[in-house]
Amino acid sequence: xxxxxxxxxxxxxxxxxxxxxxxxxxxxxxxxxxxxxxxxxxxxxxxxxxxxxxxxxxxxxxxxxxxxxxxxxxxxxxxxxxxxxxxxxxxxxxxxxxxxxxxxxxxxxxx
Amino acid sequence: xxxxxxxxxxxxxxxxxxxxxxxxxxxxxxxxxxxxxxxxxxxxxxxxxxxxxxxxxxxxxxxxxxxxxxxxxxxxxxxxxxxxxxxxxxxxxxxxxxxxxxxxxxxxxxxxxxx
Numbered sequence: 001x002x003x004x005x006x007x008x009x010x011x012x013x014x015x016x017x018x019x020x021x022x023x024x025x026x027x028x029x030x031x032x033x034x035x036x037x038x039x040x041x042x043x044x045x046x047x048x049x050x051x052x053x054x055x056x057x058x059x060x061x062x063x064x065x066x067x068x069x070x071x072x073x074x075x076x077x078x079x080x081x082x083x084x085x086x087x088x089x090x091x092x093x094x095x096x097x098x099x100x101x102x103x104x105x106x107x108x109x110x111x
Numbered sequence: 112x113x114x115x116x117x118x119x120x121x122x123x124x125x126x127x128x129x130x131x132x133x134x135x136x137x138x139x140x141x142x143x144x145x146x147x148x149x150x151x152x153x154x155x156x157x158x159x160x161x162x163x164x165x166x167x168x169x170x171x172x173x174x175x176x177x178x179x180x181x182x183x184x185x186x187x188x189x190x191x192x193x194x195x196x197x198x199x200x201x202x203x204x205x206x207x208x209x210x211x212x213x214x215x216x217x218x219x220x221x222x223x224x225x226x
Contacts, residue, residue, distance in 0.1 A: 008151075033215075042201060042217040043154070087153065097142055097205040097214060098169070103153035 002026050004102035006088050011108045012078055020073045020105045022088035033099060034062055034073045035087040043087055046073070075107075083109045113137050115218035117202050123224045124192045132187040132221050134202030140216075141207035143185035144169070145177065147198040148220075154201065160185055161207075192225045199223075 003025040012018040031050035035043035049064035061074040085104040144159040156169030160179040176188045202218040
């Protein structure tokens, strides 16, 4: 089965850099997703990693190490609007694309 | 540009009442899912469907039933609501073209309170 761990809460300062970690255990690896979810809203897609290394998309980057079962989401030049929950998720095997989510990390960006 | 639409958005039920949540998608997706989200628990899969006329159980299926009579609709039913089913429910859909980035789209959520 799948098991995903990520910190419950983090606090960072506007303009700074923050790294949100995710460790996972899967019976078969088929990529790792990061979603952003603002309070009261639906999750929105941020990134998908299937190969080792860092993928950069503007202020957000995502890193994957398959051998370590580890990923992180890096947010640069933090803005107040980045205050949200960040969800790490992995596919549950098979061909149905269904995702198993971690509990999410609630990031609070302070002035 | 509707995407995934859920109705109703908010509902208060009394214990023992029944109700149905409707999810509709206009992207011709094969796969559809129902998740619930509770504080500290993350998103948990209730049921899912891999095509019209099919359904399957997820992580937390007890107390729920689903139907996929039409490809674009996925219904989640609560036959006898319990306070433990107070939650936010998210519907999602995806194509059958294999897992890759951004293939899973979420509805805006339905807030259900059982008193």
